[in-house]
Amino acid sequence: MRTTRENPYEAISRQESALASNKVLRNTYALLSMTLLWAAMVAGVAMMLNLPHPGMLITLAGFFGLLFLTHKTADSAFGLVSVFLFTGFLGYTLGPIVSAYMQFLPNGGQVVAMALGGTGAIFLGLSAYALSSRKDFSFMGGFLFVGILTAFLAGIAAWAFSMPGLSLAVSAMFVLLMSGLILFETSRIIHGGETNYIRATVTLFVSIYNLFLSLLHLLGFAND
Incomplete structure (x- = not known):
């Protein structure tokens, strides 16, 4: 009975790929921890100073503008500055919201x-499940893109036309979509689909940010 011998070059390539993925994962979680602490500090300062919320239009402009800047500079040294500007701005927007609740x-x-x-x-x-099972959740990409776009537009409509029922439905959708995005992005890092830890950090941070806001909205409504 013949046995198939593994090509040593393929084995080395797989090992190098696994090491690179582990490095991206470590860097991502390290940077994510720092940005979460930084955003929490900014939110705390905003609460102590009783700073006003910047409003929906400025929030959207700052969010997408700084998100674009972060992605454009993710491969350079300025990328770290951009990610702290982005997460700090989101932390500032959280302060007045938490104060109001x-x-x-x-x-x-x-x-x-x-x-x-x-x-x-x-x-x-979800992170522990993705890491332990090592399942590939890349198939969720298209669904998540369409779902997030739909929920975002529905959220704009709920805000513009003052529709609290639709706003609650959007929050419930975002809880599910952000949970899926956490699985999707963690899986991409594990399987080498995402090799830039700054972009990975931003995706996970946005997932956590939207997840917290959505849960806050749902729980606030249930306890009002």
């Missing part, structure tokens, strides 16, 4: 804590 809801602090704990549990659980 804590001020106008009788149990606002509990709602914020529940949303924060739920966000952490979902992220850690």
